[in-house]
Amino acid sequence: MQLLQQLVNGVSLGAIYALIALGYTMIYGVLRFINFAHGDVFMVGSYMGYFAATVWVSHFFPVGTLPNTILVFLLAMMICALLGATIEFLAYRPLRNRPKLTVLITAIGVSLFLEYTGQLVFGPNPRGFPAIIPNAPLIHTASVTINTVQVVVISVSLGLMIALRVIVMKTKIGTAMRAVSFNQQAASLMGINISRVITFTFIIGSALAGAGGVLYASQYPSIEPLMGILPGLKAFVAAVLGGIGNIPGAALGGLIIGLVETFVSGTGASTYRDAIAFGILIAILVFRPSGLLGKREVEKV
Amino acid sequence: MKSYYSLLLAVVVIIGASFLTPMLNTYILGRIMYIGIMISMAVSLNLINGFTGQFSLGHAGFMAIGAYTSAVVTTWASTHGGSILHNNDPAMFLVALVLGGVLAAVAGLGVGIPSLRLRGDYLAIVTLGFNEIIRVLIQNLDFKIDGVDYIGGARGFSVLPMTTFVWVFITAAVVVFCVENLVNSTYGRGFLAVRDDEVAAEAMGVDTTKFKVRAFVTGAFFAGVGGGLFAHSNYNITPLDFTFLTSIDIVVIVILGGMGSTVGVILAAIVLTTLSESLRSVPQYRMIIYSLLLVILMITRPQGLLGPKTLGRLFKRRQKPTVDPVKG
Numbered sequence: 001m002q003l004l005q006q007l008v009n010g011v012s013l014g015a016i017y018a019l020i021a022l023g024y025t026m027i028y029g030v031l032r033f034i035n036f037a038h039g040d041v042f043m044v045g046s047y048m049g050y051f052a053a054t055v056w057v058s059h060f061f062p063v064g065t066l067p068n069t070i071l072v073f074l075l076a077m078m079i080c081a082l083l084g085a086t087i088e089f090l091a092y093r094p095l096r097n098r099p100k101l102t103v104l105i106t107a108i109g110v111s112l113f114l115e116y117t118g119q120l121v122f123g124p125n126p127r128g129f130p131a132i133i134p135n136a137p138l139i140h141t142a143s144v145t146i147n148t149v150q151v152v153v154i155s156v157s158l159g160l161m162i163a164l165r166v167i168v169m170k171t172k173i174g175t176a177m178r179a180v181s182f183n184q185q186a187a188s189l190m191g192i193n194i195s196r197v198i199t200f201t202f203i204i205g206s207a208l209a210g211a212g213g214v215l216y217a218s219q220y221p222s223i224e225p226l227m228g229i230l231p232g233l234k235a236f237v238a239a240v241l242g243g244i245g246n247i248p249g250a251a252l253g254g255l256i257i258g259l260v261e262t263f264v265s266g267t268g269a270s271t272y273r274d275a276i277a278f279g280i281l282i283a284i285l286v287f288r289p290s291g292l293l294g295k296r297e298v299e300k301v
Numbered sequence: 302m303k304s305y306y307s308l309l310l311a312v313v314v315i316i317g318a319s320f321l322t323p324m325l326n327t328y329i330l331g332r333i334m335y336i337g338i339m340i341s342m343a344v345s346l347n348l349i350n351g352f353t354g355q356f357s358l359g360h361a362g363f364m365a366i367g368a369y370t371s372a373v374v375t376t377w378a379s380t381h382g383g384s385i386l387h388n389n390d391p392a393m394f395l396v397a398l399v400l401g402g403v404l405a406a407v408a409g410l411g412v413g414i415p416s417l418r419l420r421g422d423y424l425a426i427v428t429l430g431f432n433e434i435i436r437v438l439i440q441n442l443d444f445k446i447d448g449v450d451y452i453g454g455a456r457g458f459s460v461l462p463m464t465t466f467v468w469v470f471i472t473a474a475v476v477v478f479c480v481e482n483l484v485n486s487t488y489g490r491g492f493l494a495v496r497d498d499e500v501a502a503e504a505m506g507v508d509t510t511k512f513k514v515r516a517f518v519t520g521a522f523f524a525g526v527g528g529g530l531f532a533h534s535n536y537n538i539t540p541l542d543f544t545f546l547t548s549i550d551i552v553v554i555v556i557l558g559g560m561g562s563t564v565g566v567i568l569a570a571i572v573l574t575t576l577s578e579s580l581r582s583v584p585q586y587r588m589i590i591y592s593l594l595l596v597i598l599m600i601t602r603p604q605g606l607l608g609p610k611t612l613g614r615l616f617k618r619r620q621k622p623t624v625d626p627v628k629g
Contacts, residue, residue: 034422094600101356102603104422105556108358108549109595116588124585233433236426275437278430285423286415 004144006266007259012150012219014258015157019212020235021242021250022164023205029181029245030201033100036107037087039232040114041080041206045213046129046223047122048076053130069132073156076214077207084206085199093195118225129221132214153215160211161251164204168247173200181245234261234277241284243294252292304482311474319467330466331534332578337469338531339570341476343554344563345523350552351560352484353516354496359412359428360524360551362435365543366408367401367525368532369439372460373451374400375533379461380449394463398472398529405525406518408435413517418510432545440540457539464534472530476523481563483519492516496561550577553591557598559605569606 020042027035052075053063061068091110095103139146168174179187180197188194216231217223238257242249257277265273284291322330346360374397378390412431419427443454452458483489491512494502503509532538550573558569573591580587598605 034426091596091600098599098603100420100422101354102599104356104425105552106596106599108552109592109599112549112588112592113596116585116592120585120589233426233429237430240423240426271441272437275434278427278434281430282415282427285419285427289419289423 002143002266006262008144008146008150010259010262011255012153012258013262014238014255015154016212016216016219016254017231017235017238017258018251018254019157019160019208019215020231021238021254022161022247023209024236024239025242025244025247025250026177026201026205028239029247030177030184030198031092031103033103034107034236035092035205036104036232037110037114038205038209039228039230039235040111040118041084041087041228042209042213042216042232042235043118043223043225043228044083044114045076045080045210046217046227047118047213047225048079048210049073049132049214049217050127050129050223052076053132063130063132064134072132073211073214077210080210080213081203081207084202084209088199088202093198115226115229122225124225126222126224129217129223131218131221133218149218153219156211156215160208164208164247167204173197177201230274237277237281237284240281241291243291246291246293249291249293304478308474308478311478312471315467315470315474318470319465322466332574334464334466334469334530334534336571336574337466337473338527338534339551339554339574340473340567341469341523341527341530342551343558343566343570344473344476344480345520345527346551347555347558347560347563347566348480348484348492348523349516349520350555351562351566352480352489352496353492353513354560355513355516356422356425357428357517357520358425358545358548358552359430359432359435360520361543361545361547362428362432363405363409363521363524364528364531364547365432365435365439365540366405367398367528368538368543369401369452369458369528370404370525371397371401371529372458372532372538375461375463376449376451376459377446380447394468394533398526401529402522402525405528406522409518409521410514413514413521429545429548432543432548436540436543439543453539455540457537458532459537460532460535462533462536464530469530469534472526476527477563477567479519479523493561550591553595557594557606562605565605 020038023038023041024035027033027038049072052072053068056075057068057071061071087110091106092103095106133149133152135147135149137145138148138151166174168177176187176192176197177200179190179192180194184194187197212231213228234257235254238253239250240253241256242251242253257280260280261273261276264270264276325333342360342364346357349355349357349360371394375394378393378397412428439452440455442452443456444451450459484492491502491507492515494505494507495509495512499509528543531542535542554569554573555566557573558566576590577587580590
């Protein structure tokens with residue numbers, strides 16, 4: 001088994017999981033619920049990347065050129081941000097202060113709606129994703145091959161994570177986000193507009209999912225309307241693994257899930273690939289429910 | 302006591318109705334049997350999701366365990382006939398179904414004990430994960446005994462068509478009878494107490510974990526039996542019959558029917574199964590309608606179309622605020 005190669009593959013897969021996991025964790029942080037539809041926003045991101053690359057942008061810049069790639073990313077992220085904000089406004093906002101179960105069921109409903117509307121609109125058959133990042137081996141030795149796509153995936157993910165960190169830690173809205181996730185009532189008493197913060201969180205989280213969708217599709221260039229389910233669930237596991245609500249935790253969790261999955265596939269047990277993430281989830285919830293970096297929460301009555 | 306008579310009456314009616322089934326064509330009869338199986342599935346899930354308030358998304362996993370276990374038993378018995386269990390023997394089928402149920406119940410215990418300490422949304426994901434794990438395991442299982450294929454991995458497992466109208470509806474009647482009697486008994490108030498307010502229930506001395514596990518195990522048992530019936534009403538089962546989308550189908554029935562209302566859930570099973578049948582040629586529309594129904598229903602009528610209030614139940618559903626006033 002080529003250890004180094006698996007490591008590279010695992011990190012680039014994990015980087016994408018981390019991007020999606022950040023959205024889960026941020027939304028959980030402010031609203032305390034699992035946005036099941038997040039994985040499907042990711043799917044929409046891939047499709048928007050597809051249409052942007054092959055139809056909208058290719059009129060001006062051919063596929064594979066740098067302006068095309070940048071515009072594809074920006075368009076996919078913007079449309080996903082809009083979609084996330086719309087979902088929040090239409091489906092989740094009417095349910096503030098309702099029982100958690102109600103919100104959870106709604107989230108499942110939204111997720112199914114996106115999946116099957118996707119099947120209706122985009123067609124159920126997989127489509128080949130255009131090579132918006134020209135794929136060539138960048139480093140090629142006997143033991144390891146690193147492609148340009150992998151380098152782009154890792155560096156774009158890293159860049160977005162740093163940007164997110166700056167937004168959350170240094171800006172006013174980021175401070176408001178942290179305040180809301182710390183204590184919603186107190187934050188609202190301090191004059192923070194909770195609804196605005198929540199909308200902003202959905203915008204950021206969904207934009208990250210959109211970028212993740214384009215990256216994922218560049219790495220595994222076949223997209224279909226149900227493609228978001230499994231990466232979405234695995235990213236959720238990553239968020240829980242790192243400690244839900246904890247932003248560095250989500251990044252760490254994503255990386256771990258990506259690595260474990262790649263290594264298990266590498267050992268020949270690839271048919272069990274999809275079961276691993278859930279196995280990890282059950283183990284983490286049983287032994288350390290607060291996750292690796294999460295703080296233990298005491299439930300007060 | 303009265304409910305024993307109603308069970309007896311139901312059995313008599315079902316046996317009577319079974320004499321009419323030769324008049325139906327096989328396709329319609331198959332669909333009617335499928336509705337009956339979905340009633341068993343949904344009513345048993347209602348015990349977990351509706352009455353005990355634990356949100357499980359893994360009912361198809363239990364169904365899969367029951368389906369495959371019973372199919373292994375009937376396949377084995379039919380190829381090793383002549384001993385105690387005979388081919389097409391109702392007793393053999395009963396043994397197969399019960400074994401499937403028992404194994405599903407054991408799985409319910411296995412998944413229940415560690416995960417029932419978790420709160421709603423986590424439990425949903427863990428049960429969903431369990432469902433997927435079961436599916437992946439079955440997909441990787443394939444062996445032969447005396448030249449006969451068992452399980453068959455992703456290719457599927459050929460099953461004897463043994464399920465009949467009487468089997469399906471008597472099972473459904475028994476499931477409804479058991480669930481209704483259980484939750485309306487003194488003992489069964491514990492389930493409702495866990496749902497309505499876990500902390501208060503605990504303070505009153507209700508062992509909440511025990512009740513949750515019991516709901517899980519009972520629900521899983523019936524799901525296993527339902528899975529056995531499902532397997533033997535098809536000629537071939539594959540792991541893809543039991544993905545978490547199947548679980549979501551059942552969950553939608555329970556939610557639409559009104560969590561905690563057996564009559565509502567039965568009606569929803571009939572309506573939704575018929576609806577999805579009429580939309581068979583355009584499966585996307587079916588799921589779009591389902592999903593919109595879920596979202597709109599949760600916003601406008603979270604207790605379901607036929608929630609407990611509609612049926613004039615004694616207990617009221619309490620709306621628990623998400624922001625705990627004490628916690629602030």
